[in-house]
Amino acid sequence: MKSFVKAALLAGAAWSVVPTLAFAQAAEEGAGVEEVVVTARRREESLKDVPVAVTAVTGERLAATGAVDITTLQQTTPNLTVQVARGSNSTLISFIRGVGQQDPLWGFEPGVGLYIDDVYVARPQAAVLDIFDVQRLEVLRGPQGTLYGRNTIGGAIKYVTGKIEGDPQFKIKGAYGSYDQKDLVASAKGQVNDWLGLGLTWATFNRDGFGKNLTTGAEHYNKDVVAARATVEVTPSESLFFRLSGDIVTDRSNPRHGHREVPALNALGQPIAGGEVLSDIYDTRAGAGDKNKVEARGVSLLGEWKASDTLTFKSITAYRAGETEGVIDFDTLPASILDIPARYNDHQFTQEFQLLYTSDRLQGVFGLYYLNATAAGAFDTVLSQANLSIATAGAVDTKSYSAFADVSYDVTDRLSISLGGRYTKDKKTGQVYRQNFTGLKTPLFGNRLAVPGLIRSNFVSSDTYERFTPRVSVKYDITDDVNGYVSFSQGFKSGGFDMRADAILTPTSVNGYDPEKVDSYEGGLKGYFFDRRLSLNTAVFYSKYKDQQITQQTPVGASIASQVLNVGRSHIYGAEFEGQANFTESLFANFSLGYTKAEFDEYRALDLTRTPPVVRDFANERVFQNTPKWNGSVSLTYKADLGDNGSIAFIPSASYRSSFNMFEIPSRLDQDSYWLLDASVVWTSADDRYRVGLHGKNLGDEEYRIGGYNFPQSAGVLFGNSVNAYYGPPRTVSLTVEAKF
Template sequence: MKSILKAALLAGAAWSVVPTLAFAQAPAASTAGAAVEELVVTARRREENLKDVPVAVTAITAERLAQTGAVDITALQQTTPNLTLQVARGSNSTLISFIRGVGQQDPLWGFEPGVGLYLDDVYIARPQAAVLDIFDIQRMEVLRGPQGTLYGRNTIGGAIKYVTAKIGDEPEFRIKGTVGSYNEKDVVASAKGKVSDTLGVGITWAHFGHDGYGKNLNTGAEQYNKDVDAARATLEWSPTQDLFFRLSGDIVTDDSNPRHGHRETPALDFLGRPIPGGAPPANVYDTNAGAGDFNHVQARGVSLLGEWDVNDKIKLKSISAYRSGYTVGSIDFDELPAAILDIPARYSDHQFTQELQLLYTGERLQGVGGLFYLNATAAGAFDTVLSQANLTIATAGHVDTESYSAFADFSYDVTEALKVSVGGRYTHDDKTGQVYRQNFTGLKSPLFGNNLAIPGLVRSNFTSSATFEKFTPRVSVSYAFDPDRTGYLSYSQGFKSGGFDMRADAILTPSSVNGYQPETVDSYEAGLKGYFLDRRLSLNSDVFYAKYRDQQVTLQTPVGASIASQVLNVGQSHMYGVELEGVASLMSNLTANFSLGYIKAQFDEYKALDLTASPPVIREFASSRVFQNTPEWTGSVSFTYTADLGEHGRVTFTPSASYRDKFHMFEVPSSLDQAAYWLVDASLMWTSADDHYRIGLHGKNLTDERYRVGGYNFAQSSGVLFGNSVSAFYGPPRVVMLSLEAKF
């Protein structure tokens, strides 16, 4: 009750400004701003004005992304309330996503994400190669809170939609080049157009690259460099006025060097003595890692969209897609030349999805219903190499998933102002996990080329299957106070499937062969959206309260010369908070964008196996556990000033600042936790009068802030054979980029 009361008070403080804004005296005509832009989103799988959608949605257009010089989708973190979107620790293009405290820190194969990622309505099941670079884009949407009804079982925290640009009626060729700090060299080229009255073709190619922010002091290789190639191709065919087909293909290849971390603590041997050369490097982007400098990630996909307008009320839609990915690389946990704690690894995955939708638009009833099918396999192998014990623990396995869903979400106009929406989704998952884990004497196992390694204790070798099913409802009521302002109340439930721990050690944790169970989030939300001050101000606000049950937590506990992995349903927690976003037209040539997020998340129950006790026992840890990647406060503000130069075009200046409160890397507080910080950016852009040419100057992290985005914690107190290995990964330093773009 106290939590709900506090959330209500915060919401009241945020909303108390609304009457003042609605009835404030208008500024003089000479300084009055123009009406802010109306945004159309597809958060409910149909096109709607943002203010009419009873969901907390952040929508960012391609033009806005260009104005701010956004590089990839992690830029959304700076302007979206209560969102964490980062490059995963030890990788260059693996995505870590959290919304309102719900997400996935561990990107190992077989683990399910808590935030769904969609590329043109195609679900991307794995986080590898999911740090999508921004090009050929129409807009991006971030849907906060459970989206289980329309987006499925793994959108328990929310969903992110990457919507690419469509083919227009007129032929178009674009080329954009970027140069900048650290020898930044990017090129994006695209050609689109109609080859007949009914057939359109589009193709885009892109290369993104820069030198490293640091260096591997052991091998001389670059650290934090980038070498990514990407391509997309599209065919759009409209044989009749009522039929539309879109065949799309995409591929991303990342050959950047492995992103080894920065050692944060002095290295110690198994007797607690300093290891020569084991001091932390002075530059946080430097490393001494010896695990190797080869890394290769590739992801590709093809999809077919079909739409049939049966009549003016009914549309049928089919979305068929296949995606696959492959990763090979290494993680050096100790960040030293010796293999004190090294992990060579490889992953692969593939998925087929089929979705059928029926969209209905009547005078008073609108909505969508459909069926969804997924067949996916995620597999991999890695060695845990411990040179101080001349030991390697080999791990391999795969998870097969077959999922069936039926869903519907419909809105009914009770009156012109009052609308009621009801939806639900039934999901049935069949999963089979196969896990193998064995000790070998020697450095590396036969899985990674050491056929001379001596086989030892088999720690796991099992195959298990399980079925998970759940019905997740959603209901909302919205009321239009007038044509410009809408309020809503909603309840929704999210569901994330259970599964099997691919690191399971059947000796240390025998119950792991049974897998772990699903988790759910019940979310209650109230929102107010609309336009004020003669539509010169747009505000989207909400207050939420959520109950998180059977929460899945990944733990890795050093035990002797091994590491006990556990994926546990530790209990339950609750979260509440407030979110506010807006755009204000201050003058005819000056606008401001702002956002504010507050969240309080805490565990009510956290029961886990204490492997440090002898014998291990179940203990309650709620009072000493925290939420990871969930700062209490997030916020941003930016201004866009446009100077019209007449026939010489226009100049746009966009300074911005974003704030992230202190946050924890893991459920157990540690020295890796990040303090609060600000990021300051600025962009200056010239656009020709005919919109054919554009020059942009973009500065990122202008104050050169050093901030952690991930880490590994294997301190000496946890396991003496791991070298007191505490390492961190840092966000980009100050960079400046100059871009030139031509459109014909």
């Protein structure tokens, strides 16, 4: 409880200081903060009225600041980590308030749910969504199980596209920038007649690499992505609405192999040729190859029937699938010291039914949800120093059934109570195969001459996980413009099976791992001040994390022991603070601040360094990954009216992240604190048909890690003491031109 009080005092101090600083003098008339409407509770509401910690960024704001993809949310959203996964170009990792999942291997599920227009995206591959054809992005922090599909134990990220409205319009947007960036987005959408609307968007994103592969000569950290989205909307009557949508994205960017952080040593502890630490963090000497392709596609059908003024029925049917083929060079050397050629494929079918009820005092959503998904894959672990390759393959089938409800009742004109709950039942079947082969690569990846050796795993296991998770909140409108709320919610993510399981090194891995749970307490204040010239959204939270799932890979001899562990217990507390201050009609500021303190209370794991291995408590030696204690941002927007010549806006911004750990075990890959400085200048024509923008990103050219692999010398020199890191983009400048017809 003391932890929760500390967080509450932090947020209270921010509430008392910021209004004084922001409004030492009165702002002029007409400079009110624009109200933001969100669908965080599956119905349209003002952001101020939602008793949930939500950050919403409009498509207009994203365009004005030159946002490239959804990882831009990390810079402006309190207590959020959203990044490109290590060793990939378009695989997403997300953490909210310390809860998430870094490992994108098939079978492991995210702790933060991603939704495209209310369709749950089960797999993280190709989920680093580029910003185009988007109305807004929403980030919901804390467990959201009573309202959203699956695996929202940490929160949810929503990519929302708008309804097709108005006369047909054609829009084209091009960008040219650093590293020969060449982007093009073209869209055509509009109402064909009173009942039919059509939309089509096509986009291509291309850029040379930030560095080079010095072994193959290929671009490194380049971008080669093509995406498209098509929509048909039919409104046969005032009470019926249908929307059929399809999307596809193909990423042919070269593989990312990382940057070696320590000199390479062979099995005798001697330096390996070409294993020095390169001066350019974006260069590599990886010899594993430059072949990479990721494709994801989906189709969904929304049906909506307004049966009455109070009752609406919805059906959301969706199918998604994807394939990945690539390679990760862990050692970043020309030789195959530790190379991982890999391929994944997945597909999912989801069906959701919703009933929405709205009356004068009662609002609610009731739903049924079904998911049938399969995720499969294969990879080789190639160890040239031992002339050994380990083949790993398998699949996990998931069937999930859920029923949920969330109901709000206005007890008085100012007091409302919300009750919600979700029952989830997941059935999973995992197939795991792992075998040693003598030779470089195995028959899984074309080497038919490889000599089969010890079978390390070959099993099929099934299990069922079910749980009811409740939510309750109380909201009180202190004034017409300010409200406060308190809430309690539980989050749940089912267990599963480790696709890397080694039944010889860790025999109990055949039993799988258990679900994890979070009990989250939250309190918040939201509102407008100074005649709505200042908006503030704050929250404090305290969470108890139980049976936390941790993925851990430890070299043991010539093999790697993979463990997915339910390590025990932890607690997390913190505060969040964000808002907008409008000083004049021409000048406003956006700001955010997040604080998270996360600590393990129990971390029980197998100590593989002892013979025989024993289970012990590592709580005092382990830390949370991807969870900086502090993060924050501030930006100013100044708009000048040029009359018949349109308007121009200048938008400088700065974001900060304090130091954080890359994994639960501290390592040299851990990132120090850093600042990112951005700026945009945007001209818009008087009729809003033309827009030109100049956007600078990371203007300070900060070098900062976003991922890595850690197999140091102390863990076994057979792996070439492979310690490599992946870095965020360097300084870039781009020019964008947009026209509407």
